[in-house]
Amino acid sequence: MPVRSKEDVVQEFRVQSIQDAAMRVIARRGMSAATMQEIAEEAGVAKGTIYLYFRDREELVEKTFDGAITELSGRIETALSSEAPFDQKLRAVLSAEIGFFREHREFFRLYISLRRPEGRQKRTCEPRYRARIERMAAVLRQAMERGEIRTMDPTRLALFLIEGSDAIVIERVLQEEPPPEQEDIDLIAGVILEGIRQ
Amino acid sequence: MPVRSKEDVVQEFRVQSIQDAAMRVIARRGMSAATMQEIAEEAGVAKGTIYLYFRDREELVEKTFDGAITELSGRIETALSSEAPFDQKLRAVLSAEIGFFREHREFFRLYISLRRPEGRQKRTCEPRYRARIERMAAVLRQAMERGEIRTMDPTRLALFLIEGSDAIVIERVLQEEPPPEQEDIDLIAGVILEGIRQ
Amino acid sequence: MPVRSKEDVVQEFRVQSIQDAAMRVIARRGMSAATMQEIAEEAGVAKGTIYLYFRDREELVEKTFDGAITELSGRIETALSSEAPFDQKLRAVLSAEIGFFREHREFFRLYISLRRPEGRQKRTCEPRYRARIERMAAVLRQAMERGEIRTMDPTRLALFLIEGSDAIVIERVLQEEPPPEQEDIDLIAGVILEGIRQ
Amino acid sequence: MPVRSKEDVVQEFRVQSIQDAAMRVIARRGMSAATMQEIAEEAGVAKGTIYLYFRDREELVEKTFDGAITELSGRIETALSSEAPFDQKLRAVLSAEIGFFREHREFFRLYISLRRPEGRQKRTCEPRYRARIERMAAVLRQAMERGEIRTMDPTRLALFLIEGSDAIVIERVLQEEPPPEQEDIDLIAGVILEGIRQ
DNA sequence: CATGAATGAGAATTCATTCAT
DNA sequence: AATGAATGAATTCTCATTCAT
Numbered sequence: 001m002p003v004r005s006k007e008d009v010v011q012e013f014r015v016q017s018i019q020d021a022a023m024r025v026i027a028r029r030g031m032s033a034a035t036m037q038e039i040a041e042e043a044g045v046a047k048g049t050i051y052l053y054f055r056d057r058e059e060l061v062e063k064t065f066d067g068a069i070t071e072l073s074g075r076i077e078t079a080l081s082s083e084a085p086f087d088q089k090l091r092a093v094l095s096a097e098i099g100f101f102r103e104h105r106e107f108f109r110l111y112i113s114l115r116r117p118e119g120r121q122k123r124t125c126e127p128r129y130r131a132r133i134e135r136m137a138a139v140l141r142q143a144m145e146r147g148e149i150r151t152m153d154p155t156r157l158a159l160f161l162i163e164g165s166d167a168i169v170i171e172r173v174l175q176e177e178p179p180p181e182q183e184d185i186d187l188i189a190g191v192i193l194e195g196i197r198q
Numbered sequence: 199m200p201v202r203s204k205e206d207v208v209q210e211f212r213v214q215s216i217q218d219a220a221m222r223v224i225a226r227r228g229m230s231a232a233t234m235q236e237i238a239e240e241a242g243v244a245k246g247t248i249y250l251y252f253r254d255r256e257e258l259v260e261k262t263f264d265g266a267i268t269e270l271s272g273r274i275e276t277a278l279s280s281e282a283p284f285d286q287k288l289r290a291v292l293s294a295e296i297g298f299f300r301e302h303r304e305f306f307r308l309y310i311s312l313r314r315p316e317g318r319q320k321r322t323c324e325p326r327y328r329a330r331i332e333r334m335a336a337v338l339r340q341a342m343e344r345g346e347i348r349t350m351d352p353t354r355l356a357l358f359l360i361e362g363s364d365a366i367v368i369e370r371v372l373q374e375e376p377p378p379e380q381e382d383i384d385l386i387a388g389v390i391l392e393g394i395r396q
Numbered sequence: 397m398p399v400r401s402k403e404d405v406v407q408e409f410r411v412q413s414i415q416d417a418a419m420r421v422i423a424r425r426g427m428s429a430a431t432m433q434e435i436a437e438e439a440g441v442a443k444g445t446i447y448l449y450f451r452d453r454e455e456l457v458e459k460t461f462d463g464a465i466t467e468l469s470g471r472i473e474t475a476l477s478s479e480a481p482f483d484q485k486l487r488a489v490l491s492a493e494i495g496f497f498r499e500h501r502e503f504f505r506l507y508i509s510l511r512r513p514e515g516r517q518k519r520t521c522e523p524r525y526r527a528r529i530e531r532m533a534a535v536l537r538q539a540m541e542r543g544e545i546r547t548m549d550p551t552r553l554a555l556f557l558i559e560g561s562d563a564i565v566i567e568r569v570l571q572e573e574p575p576p577e578q579e580d581i582d583l584i585a586g587v588i589l590e591g592i593r594q
Numbered sequence: 595m596p597v598r599s600k601e602d603v604v605q606e607f608r609v610q611s612i613q614d615a616a617m618r619v620i621a622r623r624g625m626s627a628a629t630m631q632e633i634a635e636e637a638g639v640a641k642g643t644i645y646l647y648f649r650d651r652e653e654l655v656e657k658t659f660d661g662a663i664t665e666l667s668g669r670i671e672t673a674l675s676s677e678a679p680f681d682q683k684l685r686a687v688l689s690a691e692i693g694f695f696r697e698h699r700e701f702f703r704l705y706i707s708l709r710r711p712e713g714r715q716k717r718t719c720e721p722r723y724r725a726r727i728e729r730m731a732a733v734l735r736q737a738m739e740r741g742e743i744r745t746m747d748p749t750r751l752a753l754f755l756i757e758g759s760d761a762i763v764i765e766r767v768l769q770e771e772p773p774p775e776q777e778d779i780d781l782i783a784g785v786i787l788e789g790i791r792q
Numbered sequence: 793c794a795t796g797a798a799t800g801a802g803a804a805t806t807c808a809t810t811c812a813t
Numbered sequence: 814a815a816t817g818a819a820t821g822a823a824t825t826c827t828c829a830t831t832c833a834t
Contacts, residue, residue: 037824047799048798152385157394164358164359164362171357190348191350196350196355197391235807245817432830442795442796447830447831453828483791544791546790549777556758556762560753575747583746583750583751584754586744639819640821
């Protein structure tokens with residue numbers, strides 16, 4: 001039975017609400033225009049309070065990103081964990097991604113910002129991005145070995161697939177009324193699996 | 199016939215060298231860490247001089263981006279202008295893109311930064327990005343009408359195709375020794391045209 | 397007979413332990429880098445608790461200083477209270493100072509810091525310092541009147557004597573292995589009483 | 595012939611006036627309460643301007659101190675350079691010190707502040723202080739070797755002499771109408787050379 | 793009484809922009 | 814036209830002080 005004192009709960013709540021605020025502000029303003037002041041206001045706390053929970057701006061951004069991408073990774077992992085054939089896995093992953101970004105609309109901008117480091121940020125969040133690519137590459141390699149798909153450079157293919165589908169997922173975030181999720185999933189899966197040639 | 203005085207030539211030269219400098223500095227430092235001071239030094243002019251040719255930092259960045267993407271668009275347009283079948287056009291476009299980024303390695307970072315506005319930038323450079331998507335969508339639509347490829351949402355497909363292939367092109371920029379261009383072109387064209395199913 | 401309730405005792409204990417903590421922290425960090433947080437931790441109480449016993453940081457520092465210098469004054473007073481001739485009194489005072497700083501190594505830094513007010517401190521602790529000078533001046537004046545020493549400005553002489561000997565006392569605090577106390581006492585007393593001329 | 599462009603002169607003038615301002619503000623407020631804002635105002639420049647000439651606050655303070663103590667050292671060196679007997683040298687040094695602090699009344703506080711590091715300051719200015727002690731110790735050692743003064747620990751004696759006389763010099767700075775300089779010089783020299791015993 | 797999380801005024805520093813030369 | 818020193822608004826971060834629990 002986990003022992004969580006009231007303090008821990010409050011602590012966790014604060015951390016979470018500050019990270020949520022950071023996510024929204026970064027989404028609004030972009031990475032480098034997101035000021036601690038605005039994040040504090042968004043979180044409904046004073047500037048100084050943030051520094052009780054995060055060493056500095058860098059740590060806040062990093063942890064905010066990390067928290068979100070960890071959740072995304074978790075969902076993708078779940079989608080990949082079955083023993084289903086590749087095409088079903090692909091659809092499951094696409095569905096997980098669309099679902100995640102639907103629930104975390106703000107994240108997409110943070111995600112874009114942090115793929116490559118910018119300005120003040122010293123530590124890049126690229127490793128997490130890289131890991132995502134490599135995870136997909138591993139899945140593709142397995143499918144190749146099983147003869148489910150053609151043999152080609154799996155990392156290149158993973159890059160193409162992830163970025164291509166991310167673009168559509170992000171586009172959905174920006175659209176007022178995106179088409180049904182299944183439609184986009186089918187489009188991507190169809191293109192990848194069968195190509196577009198008539 | 200337009201008369202270009204010596205002043206115009208000098209003007210144009212200055213504008214170009216400042217933009218080139220901006221591109222290199224942004225590539226080095228990232229969008230928000232690129233300072234006017236460093237851009238001026240890179241261009242070999244004084245900080246104040248930049249303001250004779252550009253209203254402010256924002257305009258400089260925007261025009262720098264515009265100049266580069268105009269060239270990229272031009273190359274893509276050339277690749278698309280033939281009456282060749284779709285698969286040849288696709289390969290030509292991919293080749294144009296790879297060539298462009300090979301020659302303008304610095305641009306990729308500016309390109310990434312500006313797809314969505316960031317930080318101080320108020321005006322987005324998205325329209326140019328959007329236009330690129332729409333141009334590709336138009337090509338795809340035409341191919342669909344001609345029965346060369348299956349019918350589906352051309353904008354979605356364009357997004358997927360451009361972002362997916364951009365990711366590979368950018369990866370090439372980051373690699374010390376990227377594989378032969380033809381290899382990546384074949385991979386992308388193969389996936390898109392035929393799919394990956396065995 | 398004054399009645400000291402349990403509350404008074406607790407009160408006094410708290411005040412004393414906070415002051416002791418303040419002294420140690422100031423000694424470690426220096427006057428302006430000594431934070432209330434660190435003093436509280438050193439004292440083993442919460443930050444807020446300090447404010448139950450001291451109006452603000454200023455009062456804490458002042459009273460801390462006052463407590464210590466009161467003890468120093470007491471020892472010096474004891475050394476001066478005899479009817480011994482001046483040279484014996486001088487040696488007794490020097491011995492008292494050296495002993496005090498040996499036992500309160502931390503104090504020297506507070507002492508140095510507060511001779512003249514610094515930073516946030518508005519009220520100077522100079523009066524206590526001044527009083528010490530004047531006390532020595534009175535002793536010197538008496539010795540002059542008794543014909544034990546030459547007649548000269550007693551305050552100037554007191555300044556010279558106290559600061560000169562403080563410097564040596566403080567140097568002792570900083571040294572890993574200071575020479576025997578008697579050696580330094582003899583040096584100072586010898587110089588003052590007989591001069592250094594061969 | 596020294597080549598000093600107009601720029602160099604302006605540069606030097608700015609540096610000097612900012613250092614002078616820093617000296618005055620530190621004298622007024624104390625080391626750690628002296629803000630860059632107030633120093634800038636005192637110097638009649640904008641906050642940012644200081645950073646054109648000094649990397650950061652620390653460098654400003656350090657250089658300000660260094661400039662002043664270099665001048666003090668220079669005067670003392672001149673006073674010590676003659677081949678005069680020790681008592682004349684002693685008087686010359688005392689005279690140099692009194693003169694220096696008369697002309698740089700503000701400096702005394704900076705001097706006091708920096709003998710031992712405080713708060714933000716990382717690099718101590720103690721070496722310069724130490725050097726001054728050692729210089730005096732060397733003079734005293736020479737006088738001992740020549741048989742002009744009694745043999746004793748020269749560093750201890752230097753400490754006692756310098757701090758004792760500094761105290762009087764600083765007292766003079768604080769006094770509205772200090773006594774004639776010769777009087778204080780005679781007092782110190784008399785005490786040191788002959789002692790105070792009747 | 794004691795606590796320590798929260799506050800926010802204030803400090804250092806950066807950098808786009810201006811303007812006298 | 815070109816310069817670059819000067820500016821000061823804006824930003825991050827610190828820490829004395831308060832106050833609800």
